[in-house]
Amino acid sequence: MMVVGLTGGIGSGKTTVAGFFKEKGIPVYIADDAGKRLLETSAEIREKVTALIGKEAYSGKTPNRKHIASVVFNESDKLEALNGIIHPAVAKDFETWKSKQNSVYVIYEAAILFEAGGYKKCDINILVTADKEEKIKRLQQRDNSSLEEIEARMAKQWSDERKKKLADFEIENHDLALTKSRVDELNEIILKRGKN
Ligand SMILES: CC(C)(COP(=O)(O)OP(=O)(O)OC[C@H]1O[C@@H](n2cnc3c(N)ncnc32)[C@H](O)[C@@H]1O)[C@@H](O)C(=O)NCCC(=O)NCCS
Numbered sequence: 001m002m003v004v005g006l007t008g009g010i011g012s013g014k015t016t017v018a019g020f021f022k023e024k025g026i027p028v029y030i031a032d033d034a035g036k037r038l039l040e041t042s043a044e045i046r047e048k049v050t051a052l053i054g055k056e057a058y059s060g061k062t063p064n065r066k067h068i069a070s071v072v073f074n075e076s077d078k079l080e081a082l083n084g085i086i087h088p089a090v091a092k093d094f095e096t097w098k099s100k101q102n103s104v105y106v107i108y109e110a111a112i113l114f115e116a117g118g119y120k121k122c123d124i125n126i127l128v129t130a131d132k133e134e135k136i137k138r139l140q141q142r143d144n145s146s147l148e149e150i151e152a153r154m155a156k157q158w159s160d161e162r163k164k165k166l167a168d169f170e171i172e173n174h175d176l177a178l179t180k181s182r183v184d185e186l187n188e189i190i191l192k193r194g195k196n
Pocket residue numbers: 009010011031032035036039065066068069072079082083086087090110111112153156157
């Protein structure tokens with residue numbers, strides 16, 4: 001079974017694109033969601049994250065994601081350490097999930113697929129792009145995020161130019177109808193590759 005990595009900068013629309021693949025019957029794994037789930041359910045992760053960030057990282061067993069984000073997106077060492085706690089657990093969870101799927105290919109959607117090196121384990125990598133202003137507008141509408149919070153995360157991610165060099169395909173996500181037809185087109189290409 002082929003693994004197709006799907007990534008894009010914050011607010012690019014990668015989850016929206018993943019949804020279009022899902023509508024076509026393709027199994028989709030969302031690493032951001034798995035990371036959040038494991039942050040909440042794994043006692044081992046809770047212990048490590050509390051040791052890294054402090055007691056304020058959790059209220060009981062519930063992670064204070066806003067607080068964790070405010071620490072790690074302003075302190076690179078702590079972000080690296082948090083990645084080191086979450087990423088191996090997500091990789092393991094993905095392998096378990098993948099072994100239960102029955103499809104020519106699955107989508108592995110991850111925010112920092114290139115930055116964290118996960119793209120090397122994928123057979124094909126797709127990059128979703130949008131203009132910076134467009135991404136900021138979408139995030140402000142979706143999350144009520146401040147410009148400062150959005151820019152702190154953007155600063156920790158590679159530029160689209162750098163990511164394009166490693167991507168096999170790009171989806172420019174401006175007009176949703178065009179994005180959807182690009183997904184149809186890529187799905188056909190990937191299915192053909194899977195048969196060869
Ligand atoms: C810091 C945390 C608690 C913030 O949670 P929050 O709900 O605010 O954000 P969420 O997880 O939905 O991510 C939203 C976006 O932030 C950006 N982002 C998240 N983690 C990272 C990271 N490690 N590096 C750069 N950008 C990141 C991405 O663009 C992502 O799509 C959470 O993102 C986290 O645990 N991150 C570290 C682990 C990680 O890399 N997760 C993502 C893939 S497994």
